[in-house]
Amino acid sequence: MKILVAEDDAVTRRMLVVTLERLGWDVITAEDGNAAWRVFETLKGKDVPEIAVLDWMMPGIEGIEICRRLHTTPGFELVYIILVTSRGGKEDLSYGLAAGANDYVTKPFDPVELEARVRVGQRMVKLQRSLAARVTEVEAALAHVQRLQGLLPICSYCKKVRNEANYWEQVESYFTTHSDLDFTHSICPQCTEKMLREVDALPV
Amino acid sequence: MPADNADTDTLDEPALMKVVGGDRKLANELAQLFLDDLDNRVAEITAAVEARQVDSLRAAAHALRGSAGSLRAGNVRDASGALESIASSASLEGAMHALNVLDLALATLRPRLAKMTGRI
Numbered sequence: 001m002k003i004l005v006a007e008d009d010a011v012t013r014r015m016l017v018v019t020l021e022r023l024g025w026d027v028i029t030a031e032d033g034n035a036a037w038r039v040f041e042t043l044k045g046k047d048v049p050e051i052a053v054l055d056w057m058m059p060g061i062e063g064i065e066i067c068r069r070l071h072t073t074p075g076f077e078l079v080y081i082i083l084v085t086s087r088g089g090k091e092d093l094s095y096g097l098a099a100g101a102n103d104y105v106t107k108p109f110d111p112v113e114l115e116a117r118v119r120v121g122q123r124m125v126k127l128q129r130s131l132a133a134r135v136t137e138v139e140a141a142l143a144h145v146q147r148l149q150g151l152l153p154i155c156s157y158c159k160k161v162r163n164e165a166n167y168w169e170q171v172e173s174y175f176t177t178h179s180d181l182d183f184t185h186s187i188c189p190q191c192t193e194k195m196l197r198e199v200d201a202l203p204v
Numbered sequence: 205m206p207a208d209n210a211d212t213d214t215l216d217e218p219a220l221m222k223v224v225g226g227d228r229k230l231a232n233e234l235a236q237l238f239l240d241d242l243d244n245r246v247a248e249i250t251a252a253v254e255a256r257q258v259d260s261l262r263a264a265a266h267a268l269r270g271s272a273g274s275l276r277a278g279n280v281r282d283a284s285g286a287l288e289s290i291a292s293s294a295s296l297e298g299a300m301h302a303l304n305v306l307d308l309a310l311a312t313l314r315p316r317l318a319k320m321t322g323r324i
Contacts, residue, residue, distance in 0.1 A: 008267065009241075009267060009270050009271045009274065010237040010238075010240070010241060010271075011234050011237050011238050011241075011271045011274045011275055012270055012271065012274040014230075014233065014234060014237055015223065015224070015234065015274055018224070018227075018230060022225075055270075057263075057266055059263075086266070086269065086270055086273065107270050107273050107274065108223075108270075108273040108274045108276065109274075110223070111223060111225070
């Protein structure tokens with residue numbers, strides 16, 4: 001999985017990168033907020049980092065503003081954000097979480113704590129992906145069911161049905177295109193009897 | 205008199221070594237990164253105090269505090285933190301004194317870091 005580290009301080013950035021690389025993450029770095037946002041824009045629709053570790057206070061776009069942008073930009077809403085901050089006050093943290101951060105670590109960070117929080121983020125990302133896939137499946141199934149709901153006009157004489165385009169078509173072709181049904185053709189006993197009678201009635 | 209590296213207020217090397225998982229090479233690299241940025245950071249802080257630029261002082265002091273904290277350089281972290289707090293008041297009262305405290309803290313930290321990086 002891919003993780004973005006945005007931190008302007010070279011010492012802290014190096015420590016973050018080493019800690020995360022030791023955990024096996026593919027780490028992308030940004031030296032300020034503008035560079036961090038460029039990474040997201042560049043990778044949009046391709047390989048967006050699943051987790052972002054953002055310094056709260058850095059040159060350019062601050063971490064807190066990146067949180068807001070990520071949570072309001074389609075394609076980035078599921079990025080799990082961990083703020084790195086030296087602001088340890090409850091009000092500050094509440095403000096950061098309200099802006100869209102999922103979690104935070106305080107500076108100087110403890111690698112063991114960072115690892116634990118990143119692993120929580122990893123689990124959340126997997127869960128969100130799994131839920132998103134399930135929702136897509138359910139939506140597809142629902143759309144399928146809806147197509148077969150409602151009134152379906154059928155000719156009482158020839159048994160053709162009228163489709164959405166207002167054309168009359170055979171029942172089997174209608175259900176083949178509107179469901180997962182496949183028809184196998186056969187002859188029922190009543191029709192077999194009728195057909196045999198017709199055959200017998202044919203002039204020799 | 206305690207050995208130089210026993211002064212953990214200036215640089216808590218045992219704590220730093222724990223954070224880097226005992227990787228001495230990485231600890232030395234971090235010391236070098238800190239030194240690489242240090243002169244510019246101090247120049248920014250000094251200029252901001254002299255020009256009484258509150259926002260610049262807050263940002264520069266905050267940056268040095270974070271960097272020193274990560275390196276476990278307690279005295280410089282605290283001195284930078286004091287300057288950051290002073291920057292919250294428009295009067296900048298006590299800024300010159302805090303700057304002197306920072307200079308003193310840096311005077312003991314620099315040789316320690318230079319030793320780590322092999323400069324002395």
